[in-house]
Amino acid sequence: MATPRTRLDPEARRAQLVGLGLEMLSTRPLDKVAIDEIAAVAGISRGLLFHYFPTKRDFHVAVARAASQDLLERTDVGHGLPLLDRLRASVEAFVDHVATNRDAYVAFIRGSSGGDPELLDVYESTRTAFTDRVLDSLGLVDVPPPLLRAAVRGWVALTEEVTVDWLSRGGLDRGEVVDLIDDALVALIAVAGAEDLATGG
Amino acid sequence: MATPRTRLDPEARRAQLVGLGLEMLSTRPLDKVAIDEIAAVAGISRGLLFHYFPTKRDFHVAVARAASQDLLERTDVGHGLPLLDRLRASVEAFVDHVATNRDAYVAFIRGSSGGDPELLDVYESTRTAFTDRVLDSLGLVDVPPPLLRAAVRGWVALTEEVTVDWLSRGGLDRGEVVDLIDDALVALIAVAGAEDLATGG
Numbered sequence: 001m002a003t004p005r006t007r008l009d010p011e012a013r014r015a016q017l018v019g020l021g022l023e024m025l026s027t028r029p030l031d032k033v034a035i036d037e038i039a040a041v042a043g044i045s046r047g048l049l050f051h052y053f054p055t056k057r058d059f060h061v062a063v064a065r066a067a068s069q070d071l072l073e074r075t076d077v078g079h080g081l082p083l084l085d086r087l088r089a090s091v092e093a094f095v096d097h098v099a100t101n102r103d104a105y106v107a108f109i110r111g112s113s114g115g116d117p118e119l120l121d122v123y124e125s126t127r128t129a130f131t132d133r134v135l136d137s138l139g140l141v142d143v144p145p146p147l148l149r150a151a152v153r154g155w156v157a158l159t160e161e162v163t164v165d166w167l168s169r170g171g172l173d174r175g176e177v178v179d180l181i182d183d184a185l186v187a188l189i190a191v192a193g194a195e196d197l198a199t200g201g
Numbered sequence: 202m203a204t205p206r207t208r209l210d211p212e213a214r215r216a217q218l219v220g221l222g223l224e225m226l227s228t229r230p231l232d233k234v235a236i237d238e239i240a241a242v243a244g245i246s247r248g249l250l251f252h253y254f255p256t257k258r259d260f261h262v263a264v265a266r267a268a269s270q271d272l273l274e275r276t277d278v279g280h281g282l283p284l285l286d287r288l289r290a291s292v293e294a295f296v297d298h299v300a301t302n303r304d305a306y307v308a309f310i311r312g313s314s315g316g317d318p319e320l321l322d323v324y325e326s327t328r329t330a331f332t333d334r335v336l337d338s339l340g341l342v343d344v345p346p347p348l349l350r351a352a353v354r355g356w357v358a359l360t361e362e363v364t365v366d367w368l369s370r371g372g373l374d375r376g377e378v379v380d381l382i383d384d385a386l387v388a389l390i391a392v393a394g395a396e397d398l399a400t401g402g
Contacts, residue, residue: 146372150381153366154359158389161358162351171347180351180392187388188359191381
């Protein structure tokens with residue numbers, strides 16, 4: 001599976017290595033992404049890999065950031081659709097992406113960040129980005145009412161838990177999971193006293 | 202602060218040591234609960250402590266289990282009250298206990314289990330116990346409809362996130378946080394198609 005050695009400029013090489021790590025996340029959790037294997041597939045020495053990422057942890061943080069970016073991009077869909085349709089499209093993309101990369105997300109969401117502050121920060125920033133995206137689509141990202149912000153933040157946690165729990169336990173079909181998450185947001189926006197926003201968009 | 206050496210039978214000694222660890226959780230996260238300090242306060246040698254708990258990790262797992270048990274007991278309130286009042290009393294107890302033991306819970310919920318499978322298991326079991334308690338109060342713990350179980354499980358994650366986010370960010374008062382969590386459960390039960398249960402209790 002090793003590709004022939006080719007000269008890449010440093011930025012392209014970094015991107016290639018992170019991309020290989022990201023691919024590996026589809027079949028295993030982050031802490032099982034092995035440096036040796038990445039170096040072999042990239043056709044470079046372990047030493048050269050450490051030139052780009054001084055420690056295994058640096059590499060894992062870079063891969064986690066890329067995974068977060070990837071998840072945020074894949075769920076940034078449905079622009080131009082009415083608010084509720086766009087929301088549903090985004091929830092579908094989230095559930096499908098997490099289902100496809102199951103081992104990595106289950107481990108990540110279940111806390112295999114290993115208490116590492118930088119990995120925790122990637123996780124927190126991802127939750128914040130999802131929260132802001134919902135508030136933005138409600139036209140309220142700049143000065144969100146604190147109750148609505150808290151409700152949306154709680155919904156992001158609910159979304160992760162319902163998805164990961166479903167992947168480990170089953171019992172529902174994909175449509176039921178998407179409906180539950182989707183309907184939960186509309187209900188929680190109403191609980192936060194902002195129901196006009198969700199139904200008026 | 203050291204107490205005089207006293208002879209305790211093994212079970213009482215274990216309980217004493219775990220109790221001291223639990224007390225320490227009110228001011229620091231679990232991974233900062235130091236073995237040396239526990240031994241000093243208990244008036245025993247570090248060696249004797251390791252006789253009861255062969256590794257630091259064994260001790261931390263025992264303290265985490267005790268913390269989970271403690272949280273479950275403290276929130277098991279309001280028996281005899283109507284369903285919604287009992288729920289509210291339990292949510293209040295949860296928010297207050299987490300607020301009092303802030304550092305420990307923020308770290309725990311934010312993933313400082315360090316990827317340790319036994320600590321993750323304590324965390325998962327706690328979430329499951331909260332989920333089952335709600336289903337039990339709805340009279341459905343034996344054969345919960347899968348959609349309702351998923352909704353309640355999601356609500357447990359929402360409850361943790363809203364509480365921990367509030368403790369780190371502020372912006373709401375305690376009553377607003379309790380109302381939000383409380384109203385969220387009623388709304389989510391309705392989303393799961395079981396609204397008769399919540400209002401009929």
